[in-house]
Amino acid sequence: MTTLATLPIVIPLLAGALALALGRSVAGRRTISLIASGASAAAAAMLLVVVDNEGAVVVAVGGWAPPLGIELVADRFSALLLLASTVALFAVLAYAVSQRATDEEFRGFHAVYQILGAGVALALLTGDLFTMFVAFEIMLTASYVLLTHRADGTETRSAISYVVIGLVASALFLISIGLIYGVTGTVNLADLADRLDAVAPGLRSGLGWLLFMVFGIKAAIFPLFFWLPDSYPVAPTPVTALFAGLLTKIGVYAIIRTQTLLFPSDEPSTFMLIIAGLTMIVGVLGAIAQTDIKRILSFHIVSQIGYMIMGLGFGTVAGVAAAIVFIVHQIIVKASLFLVGGLVEESEGTGAIDAVNGVARRSPIIAALFLPAALSLAGFPPFSGFVGKLALVEAGFAVNAWIIVGVSLVASVLTLFSMTKIWAGVFWGTPNKTERRITPRGMALATAALVAFSLVIAVAAEPVVSYAERAANDLLVERVIAAIPDRVMS
Amino acid sequence: MTWTIAITAGILFGAGTYLILQRLLSRIIVGLGLIAHAANLILLGSGGAPGEPPLLDEASAGPYSDPLEQALVLTAIVITFGITAFLLALAYRSWTEQGSDEVEDDREDLRIARRREERP
Numbered sequence: 001m002t003t004l005a006t007l008p009i010v011i012p013l014l015a016g017a018l019a020l021a022l023g024r025s026v027a028g029r030r031t032i033s034l035i036a037s038g039a040s041a042a043a044a045a046m047l048l049v050v051v052d053n054e055g056a057v058v059v060a061v062g063g064w065a066p067p068l069g070i071e072l073v074a075d076r077f078s079a080l081l082l083l084a085s086t087v088a089l090f091a092v093l094a095y096a097v098s099q100r101a102t103d104e105e106f107r108g109f110h111a112v113y114q115i116l117g118a119g120v121a122l123a124l125l126t127g128d129l130f131t132m133f134v135a136f137e138i139m140l141t142a143s144y145v146l147l148t149h150r151a152d153g154t155e156t157r158s159a160i161s162y163v164v165i166g167l168v169a170s171a172l173f174l175i176s177i178g179l180i181y182g183v184t185g186t187v188n189l190a191d192l193a194d195r196l197d198a199v200a201p202g203l204r205s206g207l208g209w210l211l212f213m214v215f216g217i218k219a220a221i222f223p224l225f226f227w228l229p230d231s232y233p234v235a236p237t238p239v240t241a242l243f244a245g246l247l248t249k250i251g252v253y254a255i256i257r258t259q260t261l262l263f264p265s266d267e268p269s270t271f272m273l274i275i276a277g278l279t280m281i282v283g284v285l286g287a288i289a290q291t292d293i294k295r296i297l298s299f300h301i302v303s304q305i306g307y308m309i310m311g312l313g314f315g316t317v318a319g320v321a322a323a324i325v326f327i328v329h330q331i332i333v334k335a336s337l338f339l340v341g342g343l344v345e346e347s348e349g350t351g352a353i354d355a356v357n358g359v360a361r362r363s364p365i366i367a368a369l370f371l372p373a374a375l376s377l378a379g380f381p382p383f384s385g386f387v388g389k390l391a392l393v394e395a396g397f398a399v400n401a402w403i404i405v406g407v408s409l410v411a412s413v414l415t416l417f418s419m420t421k422i423w424a425g426v427f428w429g430t431p432n433k434t435e436r437r438i439t440p441r442g443m444a445l446a447t448a449a450l451v452a453f454s455l456v457i458a459v460a461a462e463p464v465v466s467y468a469e470r471a472a473n474d475l476l477v478e479r480v481i482a483a484i485p486d487r488v489m490s
Numbered sequence: 491m492t493w494t495i496a497i498t499a500g501i502l503f504g505a506g507t508y509l510i511l512q513r514l515l516s517r518i519i520v521g522l523g524l525i526a527h528a529a530n531l532i533l534l535g536s537g538g539a540p541g542e543p544p545l546l547d548e549a550s551a552g553p554y555s556d557p558l559e560q561a562l563v564l565t566a567i568v569i570t571f572g573i574t575a576f577l578l579a580l581a582y583r584s585w586t587e588q589g590s591d592e593v594e595d596d597r598e599d600l601r602i603a604r605r606r607e608e609r610p
Contacts, residue, residue: 157584157596160581167526170573174533405535
């Protein structure tokens with residue numbers, strides 16, 4: 001069982017090394033990469049079942065018992081996000097393989113892709129603040145390479161701002177770790193939860209907001225999001241879809257993990273709710289001003305992050321549970337929307353909404369894939385976004401946070417407006433071109449699988465929501481991770 | 491000792507922040523290096539003054555400084571080194587592409603700025 005928790009990290013790392021060793025054969029690299037991603041997704045699914053039935057899985061890496069050694073912890077929250085991430089990784093990989101261009105042009109693609117997957121899994125599973133820093137660096141370094149591998153003019157420029165922001169955020173992360181270690185003498189999350197209670201309240205909340213800011217840069221919350229719409233859209237579609245689905249959400253995961261475990265509060269946090277509201281509104285207004293599918297979607301990433309922070313800001317089990325459902329929904333839907341955007345670019349040659357018309361008539365399949373994903377993003381029933389937003393609104397009513405609920409509903413309407421803008425601009429109308437490129441069937445199939453997965457979340461709303469409630473209960477009430485040292489000692 | 495570290499880190503931060511706000515990529519990279527050094531110094535300072543050794547018997551050793559944060563700093567230095575090298579390669583690439591070391595304005599930002607000028 002302890003092996004199970006290490007598999008999602010070890011499999012991609014080994015596969016990455018193998019893919020490098022098989023430098024010459026494209027087919028070999030593809031096979032290894034696909035098998036590895038599939039296997040990690042399967043391991044994540046098994047881990048989820050185990051964790052849900054038997055409680056959190058703790059692995060002391062190298063046999064050193066915490067707090068001396070590093071530990072990996074899988075609780076309900078991390079297991080669920082791990083499953084969603086590995087599924088997204090697998091689907092995007094299948095898309096990239098059938099697109100062919102990305103991994104034929106760039107020989108190291110599969111190796112770097114797998115390393116990024118390992119970084120994501122490590123960030124989700126680690127029970128140690130410094131290991132989380134290392135995991136973020138693994139993930140970000142891989143993302144730098146994926147973003148820059150073509151390295152033409154625009155890409156280099158966008159990548160520079162992305163890397164510089166990433167480095168500054170990492171330096172701030174290191175400083176926070178240094179300060180926290182200076183105050184408490186440990187970097188183990190479970191230990192920290194215990195020892196921070198003895199720290200003066202002002203110092204404690206200062207450390208808390210410092211960490212919030214660090215992860216806020218990675219999660220692209222207002223006002224720290226400017227790097228995102230600047231850098232994401234220039235990368236090849238599979239890369240953008242992966243970044244959009246995963247990277248910012250890992251930032252949100254880290255925010256929720258650290259805030260609930262280390263800096264818990266019983267009341268709604270007004271500051272967090274204000275940040276959440278501004279993130280939603282500014283993000284969606286930015287999206288409305290754009291005229292390119294990928295850029296519109298990039299601003300929506302920012303806007304949707306606001307909803308997750310809102311759920312956390314309520315400070316209740318229902319709020320955090322809603323945020324968890326919302327993150328899972330976003331990982332899947334955001335990635336699938338970018339994949340659809342990529343399908344449009346692939347078949348029409350551009351993603352500018354002025355230049356493309358009548359895709360619904362020319363390629364009904366692409367339209368059929370876009371519609372459920374877009375409606376889900378806007379929060380239309382019966383799609384997965386509706387499940388998440390309904391839970392958030394209910395949680396908001398429970399703590400009488402009327403203003404933020406109102407703001408979130410306005411942001412949803414604006415999201416719908418911007419989705420109709422894409423629909424009316426790209427999909428409706430008479431086709432203005434005669435020639436089009438045939439999109440490989442595998443790409444559409446991978447996108448369809450991801451869209452179908454989001455529909456599964458919507459159909460199985462009841463089990464997903466009740467699982468998320470158990471996960472939030474673990475975070476806030478049972479405080480599963482904080483209870484680990486006792487269990488290891490006994 | 492702690493004061494020395496704190497003041498040095500402060501100076502490094504100030505200089506680093508000034509440098510990353512510059513237009514030239516080479517200065518930005520130097521600035522990032524300074525900020526990373528400042529972060530490492532703070533991490534190093536977080537261990538506090540040397541104290542009693544945890545495992546060795548007391549007769550054999552004098553004051554012993556905390557080894558953990560030194561291990562952390564070592565990891566951090568290696569990571570920063572790698573990424574700085576990557577950034578330098580990127581800067582070189584950018585220089586060969588456009589012949590200058592300056593960071594260009596974002597194209598979309600320029601487009602929006604133009605749109606504002608066109609409107610009365």
